[in-house]
Amino acid sequence: MRGAETPETMQDPSGKPVVTDTTSTILDRAAEAAVRATPDSLATRVRGLSDKTVAWIFIAPTILLLLAINIFPLIWAIQLSFTNYRANRPNEAVKNIGLSNYSRILNDADTWAAMQATAHFVLWTILLQTLIGFTLAYLIDRKFRGHAFWTTIILVPMMLSPAVVGNFWRFLYEPQIGLFAYVISFVTGIPPTEILMLSSVKLAPWAIIIVDTWMWTPYVMLICLAGLRSIPDYIYEAAEVDRASNWRQFWSITLPMALPFIMLAVLFRGIENFKMFDMVNLLTGGGPGSTTEVASITLKREAFEKWRTGFSSAFAIILFVAVFGLANIYVKVLNRVKSR
Amino acid sequence: MSAAAHSVVEPSVTSKRVAAALVVVYAVISMIPLFWIFATSFKTPPDSIAYPPKVLFTPSIEGYCNLFTTRTRQTPEYINSLPPATSFCDETTRKRNMVIAGPSNFLPRFVNSLVIAFGSTFCAVFLGTLAAYGFSRFKVPLADDLLFFILSTRMMPPIAVAIPIYLMYRELGLSDTALGMILLYTAVNVSLAVWLLKGFIDEIPREYEEAAMIDGYTRLQAFRKVVLPQATTGIAATAIFCLIFAWNEYAFASLLTSGTAQTAPPFIPTIIGEGGQDWPAVAAGTTVFLVPILVFTILLRKQLLRGITFGAVRK
Numbered sequence: 001m002r003g004a005e006t007p008e009t010m011q012d013p014s015g016k017p018v019v020t021d022t023t024s025t026i027l028d029r030a031a032e033a034a035v036r037a038t039p040d041s042l043a044t045r046v047r048g049l050s051d052k053t054v055a056w057i058f059i060a061p062t063i064l065l066l067l068a069i070n071i072f073p074l075i076w077a078i079q080l081s082f083t084n085y086r087a088n089r090p091n092e093a094v095k096n097i098g099l100s101n102y103s104r105i106l107n108d109a110d111t112w113a114a115m116q117a118t119a120h121f122v123l124w125t126i127l128l129q130t131l132i133g134f135t136l137a138y139l140i141d142r143k144f145r146g147h148a149f150w151t152t153i154i155l156v157p158m159m160l161s162p163a164v165v166g167n168f169w170r171f172l173y174e175p176q177i178g179l180f181a182y183v184i185s186f187v188t189g190i191p192p193t194e195i196l197m198l199s200s201v202k203l204a205p206w207a208i209i210i211v212d213t214w215m216w217t218p219y220v221m222l223i224c225l226a227g228l229r230s231i232p233d234y235i236y237e238a239a240e241v242d243r244a245s246n247w248r249q250f251w252s253i254t255l256p257m258a259l260p261f262i263m264l265a266v267l268f269r270g271i272e273n274f275k276m277f278d279m280v281n282l283l284t285g286g287g288p289g290s291t292t293e294v295a296s297i298t299l300k301r302e303a304f305e306k307w308r309t310g311f312s313s314a315f316a317i318i319l320f321v322a323v324f325g326l327a328n329i330y331v332k333v334l335n336r337v338k339s340r
Numbered sequence: 341m342s343a344a345a346h347s348v349v350e351p352s353v354t355s356k357r358v359a360a361a362l363v364v365v366y367a368v369i370s371m372i373p374l375f376w377i378f379a380t381s382f383k384t385p386p387d388s389i390a391y392p393p394k395v396l397f398t399p400s401i402e403g404y405c406n407l408f409t410t411r412t413r414q415t416p417e418y419i420n421s422l423p424p425a426t427s428f429c430d431e432t433t434r435k436r437n438m439v440i441a442g443p444s445n446f447l448p449r450f451v452n453s454l455v456i457a458f459g460s461t462f463c464a465v466f467l468g469t470l471a472a473y474g475f476s477r478f479k480v481p482l483a484d485d486l487l488f489f490i491l492s493t494r495m496m497p498p499i500a501v502a503i504p505i506y507l508m509y510r511e512l513g514l515s516d517t518a519l520g521m522i523l524l525y526t527a528v529n530v531s532l533a534v535w536l537l538k539g540f541i542d543e544i545p546r547e548y549e550e551a552a553m554i555d556g557y558t559r560l561q562a563f564r565k566v567v568l569p570q571a572t573t574g575i576a577a578t579a580i581f582c583l584i585f586a587w588n589e590y591a592f593a594s595l596l597t598s599g600t601a602q603t604a605p606p607f608i609p610t611i612i613g614e615g616g617q618d619w620p621a622v623a624a625g626t627t628v629f630l631v632p633i634l635v636f637t638i639l640l641r642k643q644l645l646r647g648i649t650f651g652a653v654r655k
Contacts, residue, residue, distance in 0.1 A: 051478055054559050058474035062467045062530055063486070069527035070493045073504030080504070087507060136366060142351045142359035150360075152641045153367045156374065159637045159644075163590030164626050167609040168377050171619050177389045179376055192391075214370060222645065275497040278590035282609055296591075299499040304595055309503060316500030323495050 081314035088307040101314035111315070113290060114298040120205060121212075121280075121294055122273045126266055128213045133220030134262060138254075140221070141228045151225075158218045166279035169211050173197040173283075198284055204292050208280050212273065220265040227261025228254065260338045267330055274323050295319055377630070380623035388619045403620030405429035406613065407446050407628070411438040413614075446625055449607040453629075455518055456603055457586040460525035464582045465575060467526070468533025473563060475534065476541040477549075487538070490531045498591035506596060518601045524592055529582040536581070536647060540574025541567065577647035580640055587633060604629050 049057070081101055085094045105111050136154065140147050157165070172180040175193050185192040197207040231254065239249045277296035280286070286293035286301070293301075299319070303312035351359075380388050382399040411433050419439065425431040433440050475483055505524060506515070514520030548570070549562040557565065568575075594606040608625045611618055637644065 049559060051559060054563075055474045055478035055480060058470040059480060059486075062471035062490070062534060065467065065523070065527050065530060066490060066493060069505070069524060070496075070501070073501065073508055074496075076504040076507065077500070087503075087510075132366075136363060139359035139363050142356050144356040144360035144363075146360070147363070150363050150367050151645075152638065154363070154370060155641070155644075156634065156637060157370055159584055159633050160374075160630055161588035161590065161605050161633075163588070163594075163605040164608050164629055165373070165377075168622065168626050169373065171380070171617070171622070172373060172376065177391055177393065179372075179393050182391070182393050214373070218370075271495055275495075277497070277499055278594075278605075281594075282590075296497050296499050299497065300595070303499065303503045304506075309507070313503055316497065316503060320496055320500055323497070324492065327495060 077313040077316060080310050081317050083310045085310040086307050087303075087309040097310070101311050102318070104311070105315050105318060110290070111298070114293050114295050117205070117290075117292060118274060118276075118294040121209060121276065121292075122270055124209045125212045125216070125273050126269050128209065129217045129220045129269055130262060130266060132213070133217045133265065134224045134258075136217070136221040137224035137228055140225060151222075154221065155218045157215045160215075161278075162215060163278040163282055165215070166211055167282045169207075170198065170283060173207055199288050201288055201291050204284050204288055208283055208292055211279055211283065212276070215279075216269060216272075220262075220269060223261050223265040223268075224258060227258035230261070231257045260334060263330075263334050263337060267327065267334065270330075271323060271327060274319075374630075377623050377626050380619055381627045383620050383623075385613065385618060385620055388623075400432070401428065402432045403618075403624035405432060406618055406621035407611065407624040408444055409433070409440045410442055410444050412441045413438050444611075445602075445607065446604075446611075446628075449602055449604045450628065452518060452597075452601055453587060453603040453605075456521045456525065456601070457583055459518070459522040460529060460586045461579055461582040463522065463526040464529035464533045465537075465579045468530050468537050468578065469568075469571070469575060471530070471534045472537035472541050473567060476538050477546065487535070490534055493531050494528070499595070502592055502595045505592075509596060516597050516599055516601045521593065521597060521601055521603070524596070525582075525586045525589065528592075529585055532585075533578050533582060536578045537571070537574055540571055540577075544570045573643060573646070576640070577643040580636060580644055581647055583636070584633060 082096055082098060083094050084097050084101075086092065140151055169180075172178045175181045175196050178192075178197075180197065181192045181195040184190065184195050195203075197203050235253055235257075236249065239253060244252070275296060276294055277300065280292055280294055280297060281300070284292040286297040295315075299312055299315055302308050302315060379395075379397075381403045382401065383394070383397055384400045384402050387394050387397045387400075388403075405428070409429065414437065416437060419434050419437065422434075422439070425434055430440060474480060475487060480486065509515040509520050512520075514523070544567060548566050549557075549559075552562040552566045553559065588605065589603075590605040593603045597603065597606065604625070608622060608629060611622050611625055613621065
């Protein structure tokens with residue numbers, strides 16, 4: 001409409017167009033005045049919130065929640081780690097004892113025993129899960145009929161609660177009546193009463209490694225599978241043209257190209273198992289003695305059984321710094337591998 | 341070398357068969373513990389501790405009876421004086437010289453698990469979607485640091501987090517409340533939710549919203565009517581993850597709840613019968629607890645797979 005009017009005003013400059021012009025300016029002025037008169041809040045409601053406001057409205061609740069539930073407690077824990085505070089005696093005077101909690105932890109043989117138990121657990125679970133997980137992923141990547149169905153079946157254990165399922169493994173491990181002991185004695189001929197998976201110092205660490213591997217190998221498998229599927233077909237086609245053997249293709253294409261994914265899986269499993277608490281707590285509770293007392297179990301004993309809150313806060317912070325530091329170094333290495 | 345006629349891109353029939361056989365063997369072995377949980381839940385207590393372990397047995401729902409009830413031992417004279425048993429559970433209990441004293445705590449604990457898991461999932465996904473959109477579309481000062489900080493909160497061992505949370509909740513009166521647990525699980529899950537959802541929203545072209553805004557939508561309307569529908573798959577995948585975490589969580593629940601707000605994971609291991617753990621009842625509780633997640637996993641496997649690999653690969 002307006003496009004049709006404009007040429008007309010150009011053709012006939014006498015009277016009418018001038019009037020239109022004036023009306024439009026008057027209207028414009030009126031509109032401007034109206035905008036000025038409108039309170040800001042109403043204006044924003046009409047025009048919509050500015051992007052900056054929207055951004056902050058969207059992000060702020062999350063940040064506030066994390067500040068309240070993550071950061072504030074963390075700062076509190078740092079502060080407590082310099083004191084001799086005990087949560088079961090809230091009325092006792094709290095003394096600031098400086099760094100002595102830290103020095104006691106680092107010089108304590110028990111702490112190092114816990115670290116050693118954790119390291120044993122983390123290293124073996126990662127090794128087993130990576131080997132089995134990658135092999136499974138490689139096999140599933142052969143894309144046989146029904147591979148999607150079997151992948152789903154294999155995934156099931158990792159979806160389940162480690163605590164609830166771990167608790168049931170106690171029954172499987174039970175000497176004499178447990179299925180695990182029965183199968184092992186059936187295969188090896190060792191009498192089932194001698195297969196004390198949870199109460200023998202030698203076997204207990206392996207009992208938790210087995211359950212963790214059963215549960216989390218699927219996760220490693222899944223990430224490895226993503227890695228294998230990210231390798232473009234044309235690389236293999238080129239290798240075929242060059243008559244590279246399957247063996248050669250595996251070592252110079254498949255493995256190096258899937259390596260960043262394998263390393264990622266190792267990182268995630270490493271962090272998770274460094275924090276491991278639920279399954280171990282239910283299976284062995286750290287026992288027998290303190291053979292399977294991984295760091296989180298020590299932490300729980302110090303904090304919620306001996307109630308040495310200050311001491312355990314210091315230990316928690318040492319653990320956090322250790323995980324954080326190691327993970328950061330590892331990510332640096334990972335990025336170097338990726339960019340290669 | 342005529343064998344090279346097949347390409348690795350399409351593996352040979354033999355290699356496929358071998359791969360299939362090995363994968364199936366692994367899958368079947370890894371299913372045995374789960375099958376055993378299910379089987380044990382339908383055994384009678386004597387059957388459950390038989391040696392050698394019984395694979396074939398007469399199924400019984402005694403485990404489920406014991407899971408949902410508490411029982412007291414009575415003299416045979418007293419039991420004979422009672423009116424005839426009205427239900428199967430009544431009858432089996434009496435055969436063991438006991439009478440049902442009342443409902444057990446399992447049902448309320450299970451309901452707690454439902455309320456806390458779904459409540460915290462809803463909150464985490466709601467907050468996570470908003471924050472993810474904010475980080476994805478706007479220039480937020482220090483965005484990378486904030487995102488990294490959000491993610492690094494997941495590296496804390498749960499017990500380390502639980503110490504100050506325990507003190508804080510004690511001060512605020514949130515100990516052993518569903519609200520406290522929902523807040524805590526939301527905070528733990530929101531970091532994952534933001535991270536996953538930012539990836540999903542980054543994939544939606546900005547042009548869609550810009551077009552909508554030129555057509556007169558405000559930013560909020562464009563978010564609601566253009567971005568949200570596009571992000572449904574991502575939101576669903578994220579929600580499943582949050583739900584699985586909250587449903588399965590044990591460390592916080594065992595330290596911060598003891599009574600009214602206790603969830604099922606810390607409760608199930610405490611089910612004991614006379615003279616030791618009542619394994620059929622534990623198995624029954626475990627089965628009831630695992631079934632929702634099993635159904636979820638099978639129904640939503642596509643979104644799950646996408647979420648797991650996606651979340652990992654982006655980092």
